[in-house]
Amino acid sequence: MLKKAADDRGISCRFVDIRGIAWPGGLDVSEGDVALCRCVSHGHNLAIAKLMESRGVRTVNHSSVMEACGDKVITASILDVAGIPQPEYRVAFSQEEAVNAAESLGYPVVFKPPVGSWGRLISKVNDKDCAESLVEHKSFMGPNHGTFFIQEYVEKPGYDVRALVVGGKPISAIKRASSHWITNTARGAEAQSIPLDDSLTDVLSSVYKAFGGDLLAVDLFQNGNSWSVNEVNGQAEFHGSVEGSGVDVAGAIISHCKSLMEGDK
Known part of the structure; x- marks a missing residue:
């Protein structure tokens, strides 16, 4: 999806599986490059981001955001400091x-x-x-x-909500509906579109302000017009969000990376 989005926009990029290389000789990067880190392994993602940042590469996300979102204890502490509602x-x-x-x-x-x-x-x-x-x-x-x-444990009305924020802008939100109490799309939950209304946009803006980051996936519980943040993910998959919302998430990510190459770093 990312490759198609880049090709459609005429943006040149290389896709590298880091499991087939060793640092530093196996990855040709230079100061000023932008690298979109999409390793499945959180540890691999964090390690390669830190290594590239040491060479002046702008990583998406920055390793500090990966660390904050990759550890639920750190995530909870940041939400606390920002005063953003979350489950106890x-x-x-x-x-x-x-x-x-x-x-x-x-x-x-x-x-x-x-x-x-x-x-x-x-x-x-x-x-x-x-x-x-x-x-x-x-x-x-x-x-x-x-x-x-x-x-x-939060009693849900059969779903939770996954929202995506790219470059500080909320771009999509879906309900993840399931009869099981775990509602990840990776575990079979059905994705359904949900509007980005003012109340949801406000809490997503607060999360972005607290965490920063180029790409955030925010998991939320809804109670009427109020929201609580369950988790914040800094290296999210997005196929479910595309299927549920129809939003061109890959295009938004690639366009944001291009804007960073053009100087907004």
Whole structure:
């Protein structure tokens, strides 16, 4: 989709799978270049962005935005500082305190790995017995699971909302509808268009102001005319947004990258 958008606009670009190269010799970049980082792996994306930035390359997104959006603990702290509504949460650093935190929120709660995507390894926990079992299992999954991010469970009306912000401008929003409590399109949710009204645009503008970033995907819960931000993604896929909204997301991204090449960096 990105290649077609570039070809349609006559924009020259190279597509490189970094799994086939080694830094620095395998990637020919120069100061002033713009690189759109689309690695599936968050770790790969962050590493290659930092390396290219050390050579004066303008990355999309900047590595600082990747870090902020790639870790749910950091994301929650930024939303707190900005005063942007989000589900109530707790962060714990031991099995015992993770269970206590879940108890303090009140069941059901949702355990999420601080770093992860596609709804993988998130768990809805309905009682203390389940919480105790889950945190014990997590404790054996390596250091990345030693920090426990626990969020209140939000009853949704069968959907959540995914909105995209490109270059600071909200460009599309979709409902992700599913009978399952996890509503990622990667997990089979149906994408349906939703208008970018004033209330939604206002909260998206607040998120952009707090995080910056060239491309943000914001996941939200709706309650009447009010919104709470569930997650902010800095390296989102967008096929579901295109299918649901009809917006040329790839074109918007490519055009934004071109504007950065032309000097708006």
